[in-house]
Amino acid sequence: MTADKASRLLRAARVARRLAGPAEALVSTQRLVLEEIRQSGPKEAVEDLENVLKAARRLVGFVNSLRRGDIELGEDEKSAARLRHDLRTPINAIIGYSELVLEDFADILPPGVKADCDSVVEAARQLLIEVETLDADTQEDGGEDAVMAARLATAITAAGGAAPRVETGRILIVDDDAANLDVLDRQLTRRGHRVRAAGSAEAAIALLEADTFDLALIDILMPGTNGIELLTRLKADTRWRHLSVLMISGLGDTSAVAACITAGADDYLQKPVDPVVLHARVEACLERTRWRERERAYLAEIEREKERADALLSAILPAPIIQRLNSGERHIADRFEAVSIVFADIVGFTPMVARTEPTALIRTLATLFEDFDDIADRHGVEKIKTIGDAYMAAAGIPHHRADHAHAALGFARELLTSTPKSGPGLKLRIGIHSGPVIAGLIGRKRFVYDVWGDTVNFASRLEASGQEGRIHASEDYVKAIGYDLDQAEKRHHELKGIGWVSSYILG
Secondary structure, eight states: OOHHHHHHHHHHHHHHHHHHHHHHHHHHHHHHHHHHHHHHSOGGGHHHHHHHHHHHHHHHHHHHHHHHTSSOOOSSHHHHHHHHHHHHHHHHHHHHHHHHHHHHTTTTSOHHHHHHHHHHHHHHHHHHHHHHTGGGGGSOOSSHHHHHHHHHHHHHHHHHSSOOOSOOOEEEEEOSOHHHHHHHHHHHHHTTOEEEEESSHHHHHHHHHHSOOSEEEEESOOSSSOHHHHHHHHHHSTTTTTOEEEEEEOOOOHHHHHHHHHHTOSEEEESSOOHHHHHHHHHHHHHHHHHHHHHHHHHHHHHHHHHHHHHHHHHHSOHHHHHHHHTTOSSOEEEEEEEEEEEEEETTHHHHHHHSOHHHHHHHHHHHHHHHHHHHHHHTOEEEEEETTEEEEEESOSSOOTTHHHHHHHHHHHHHHHHHHHSTTOOEEEEEEEEEEEEEEEOSSSOEEEEESHHHHHHHHHHHTOOTTSEEEEHHHHHHHTOOGGGSEEEEEEETTTEEEEEEEEO
């Protein structure tokens, strides 16, 4: 755009700014006048009042043309005179018809209507005065206007005069008019877009099901399913919800535009479609599509990372504890009155460390303890931790269960039978005790869900004093499971830190 053209557009826009408010106020007031006369009369005044409204709308239309840049104002007196003439014509009509109504129906006009008609005449006369002083606005002063015009020309050239974007899109055009389809197809294809055309909503759906598109241009007025109904269907379907949509129509009703935007359209084009505006809005819609695609990719990546983090956390903590952490609890601790603690330890592990290659040793332990983890899951027992070659688990946490003792026994027995398969040549000692514990989450780095209490110490001591390949259980535990004491080997012995106790070796 040249600076001269930009200057003419600026002058037109400035004139429009001065006139737009008063002109629009005239239309609003006249609508109220006409509405009241239609309801209360006199009916004979309706025709003249309608002529006033038509003239006011013509005035607003002319002002809007100036504002949109459809009219460029030159610097010469001829241009100014033509502008004044074009503005005076509707203003004089407003004054003339309003005065006829005031004169012909002076005695029967409602007082409010008469006052409004008087205000319309007065406002129109003030507008005439404004029109007569427009000469200054149609002359370039060589100062601020010149600077504004030059900057406007530079900005428009920089934004719109650059080379077309390299990035193109896959575009679907939906219009029942073959000529419109052809024109839009050719305009967009020339810009490098891949274009498919559909003559109806049904044909558009068929293409969408068979192909992928970045943008759809949809005409509103179509037989059968119209454009707004098609738009609503697209936005309701998860397959096409994110498709950018540009609505096209010759409808001048702003309610149609509002309906399209409300239904999810990205933009709206008025027919006849200006090619420059078409390409600008298509490229803007495609850019939004690319941003949405990147946003969805980022969100998917975040979701994958969250799932990965949740999986890692699930391998460390019980699911109920994770839920409580996610709900905002900072200090998690519970008292359980009846829990069964199980300790399993590999017999002769220390000498084995000295004679085994490190990788082989770790591989053996990993295989063994992974099998123990699976067994714990099958029996509903919670793994607490591994301590060297010892494996500690608890039945009855983090949720209380009445059969904790039986769950612990089933778990311990399967550990004994599975160990020769998972670690050939390895044997276990197992200790079990039932009683109260405190369980909770501790630590900030590498935190753990752990248990504390005499019950834990008792179970550990039973394991240490147990027998290879056998289960060493406390008397409290044996009573909890209702074990036949005649089938168990009873022992009476002293446990370090606990004292003399009775315990049983279970088969």
